[in-house]
Amino acid sequence: MNIFLGRLAIFIALFTTWELSSGPLIDPFFVSSPSAIASKFYDLVISGRLFSHGGITVVETLAGFMLGASVGIAVGLLLGRNELLAKLLDPILISIYSLPKVALAPLFIMWFGIGIEMKIILTATIVFFLVFLNTYSGVRAVDREQLEILRLMGAREHHLITKVVFPSAIQWVFTGLKLSVPYALIGAIVGEIMASNRGLGYLLQDAAGQLDTAGVFAALVAIIALALLLQAVVRTVETRLMPWKKDLGDREASV
Amino acid sequence: MLVALKAISTPVGAEYHERASSLIQFIDVSKSFTVKGVSKQASHSINLSINKGEVVTVVGPSGCGKSTLLNMVAGLFAPTTGQVVYNGKAVSGVNGRTGYMTQSDHLLPWRDVVGNIAVPLEIQGMTKAQRLIRIQELIKLVGLEGFEKSYPSQLSGGMRKRAALARLLAYDPETLLMDEPFAALDAQLRMRMQTELIRLSRRLNKTVIFVTHDLDEAVALGDRCLIFAGRPGTIVKDVQIPLGDERNILQLRKDPRYHQLCGDLWDFMTPSLSD
Numbered sequence: 001m002n003i004f005l006g007r008l009a010i011f012i013a014l015f016t017t018w019e020l021s022s023g024p025l026i027d028p029f030f031v032s033s034p035s036a037i038a039s040k041f042y043d044l045v046i047s048g049r050l051f052s053h054g055g056i057t058v059v060e061t062l063a064g065f066m067l068g069a070s071v072g073i074a075v076g077l078l079l080g081r082n083e084l085l086a087k088l089l090d091p092i093l094i095s096i097y098s099l100p101k102v103a104l105a106p107l108f109i110m111w112f113g114i115g116i117e118m119k120i121i122l123t124a125t126i127v128f129f130l131v132f133l134n135t136y137s138g139v140r141a142v143d144r145e146q147l148e149i150l151r152l153m154g155a156r157e158h159h160l161i162t163k164v165v166f167p168s169a170i171q172w173v174f175t176g177l178k179l180s181v182p183y184a185l186i187g188a189i190v191g192e193i194m195a196s197n198r199g200l201g202y203l204l205q206d207a208a209g210q211l212d213t214a215g216v217f218a219a220l221v222a223i224i225a226l227a228l229l230l231q232a233v234v235r236t237v238e239t240r241l242m243p244w245k246k247d248l249g250d251r252e253a254s255v
Numbered sequence: 256m257l258v259a260l261k262a263i264s265t266p267v268g269a270e271y272h273e274r275a276s277s278l279i280q281f282i283d284v285s286k287s288f289t290v291k292g293v294s295k296q297a298s299h300s301i302n303l304s305i306n307k308g309e310v311v312t313v314v315g316p317s318g319c320g321k322s323t324l325l326n327m328v329a330g331l332f333a334p335t336t337g338q339v340v341y342n343g344k345a346v347s348g349v350n351g352r353t354g355y356m357t358q359s360d361h362l363l364p365w366r367d368v369v370g371n372i373a374v375p376l377e378i379q380g381m382t383k384a385q386r387l388i389r390i391q392e393l394i395k396l397v398g399l400e401g402f403e404k405s406y407p408s409q410l411s412g413g414m415r416k417r418a419a420l421a422r423l424l425a426y427d428p429e430t431l432l433m434d435e436p437f438a439a440l441d442a443q444l445r446m447r448m449q450t451e452l453i454r455l456s457r458r459l460n461k462t463v464i465f466v467t468h469d470l471d472e473a474v475a476l477g478d479r480c481l482i483f484a485g486r487p488g489t490i491v492k493d494v495q496i497p498l499g500d501e502r503n504i505l506q507l508r509k510d511p512r513y514h515q516l517c518g519d520l521w522d523f524m525t526p527s528l529s530d
Binding site: 143145146148149150151152153154155159163164167168170242 | 331351354357365377378426428
């Protein structure tokens with residue numbers, strides 16, 4: 001069975017049901033309809049509002065993502081290679097990790113205002129923990145015998161980091177990065193919903209404020225599209241950086 | 256049978272201390288490990304002297320301190336008492352003149368064959384052009400032509416061993432420490448790798464300490480064989496293997512001297528197996 005055709009069939013069935021039941025069966029005020037959402041989406045594209053608002057969200061998400069990921073990788077490497085420091089900082093890190101990061105938003109508004117900075121910092125905080133924890137686990141999982149063998153070759157700490165620790169932790173890093181994409185959007189969108197007059201979160205909030213259901217759905221569609229796009233970018237970078245993994249999937253499993 | 260053995264074996268004793276010409280010396284070495292606060296002795300009273308260019312095999316049941324011996328030569332950990340002397344100096348810290356090879360080949364999965372062999376050369380700071388020339392030589396030496404761009408996951412067990420051997424030889428360590436390197440290979444392949452190892456170590460005049468639990472392998476490869484036994488372990492027998500430098504491992508099975516030696520060592524080892 002062709003998976004693509006199967007998926008297309010489900011998709012068509014779902015939207016046809018939605019379209020046909022909107023009106024006769026369910027009040028369109030609550031569910032709108034695919035055609036109304038499509039036309040609203042088209043308006044957003046034509047008027048340029050989608051790109052101006054979407055652009056802001058993209059900038060916030062990407063900036064927050066990169067900031068959080070780079071700090072997360074750096075701290076993960078540092079603590080992974082320094083057990084004492086990791087033990088000392090453990091209670092602090094666990095406390096902040098346990099906190100739902102969205103709860104920090106009011107504090108960040110007080111510190112950084114309601115501009116783009118606050119969303120970037122909120123996104124970065126969320127991404128940091130996911131990437132940090134995965135990088136840390138990856139560094140801890142590095143084969144110690146492997147490191148000893150390199151030490152016998154005369155390797156110093158920087159050789160070990162660049163030749164063994166980082167490359168072997170990178171799979172874990174990417175797991176963290178892939179997990180982070182939807183969470184990065186949470187940071188940006190929640191930030192915009194709470195305090196903003198720009199971005200897809202604002203577009204969503206604004207449409208809801210006007211009881212414009214089609215507008216709400218159109219904004220959600222835009223957010224989904226953005227999330228999928230970011231996910232695809234991370235995956236592409238992953239296969240580029242880990243060519244040795246590429247053909248593993250093609251090989252037949254054997255034990 | 257044991258009469259023949261006595262003629263070629265040397266008793267374990269203190270006369271090794273005086274031999275200053277030897278490359279590696281163990282002087283009354285013991286090693287204990289602390290596991291969960293309890294100290295456990297792994298080996299004791301090890302006295303040993305190995306000359307440069309010697310191929311010494313180490314046999315004995317698991318857990319009697321064979322690998323501990325290698326780790327102490329490599330300086331990965333220090334003896335609890337006694338002294339390990341390498342080239343006239345006590346080993347302290349990582350001993351960069353040794354190279355280590357274990358049962359698992361420890362190739363870096365994200366580097367192809369060339370990249371893996373390049374690791375020690377990169378650490379030494381060799382330029383890329385020099386590296387490529389050296390790597391080409393090594394690939395030829397171990398017979399991996401045509402697999403330069405393959406990743407370890409695409410290689411067979413034997414080819415991975417060859418790659419690991421090439422990497423080991425790349426930084427030209429004086430002493431090769433081998434901890435059951437061929438244990439996971441099938442019989443034919445193991446014999447081919449043994450032949451390669453003997454050929455290369457003779458040609459490059461390497462000192463080799465080769466740990467195995469396979470008595471036949473110990474006799475086939477060594478100039479000398481150390482038998483470990485007991486927990487904590489120590490050397491219970493130190494036997495010369497006078498089969499010559501240019502021995503042919505494939506033909507060895509037909510050599511009566513080989514069978515005699517294996518038989519004698521078996522007789523010696525069997526009591527320790529029943530413990």
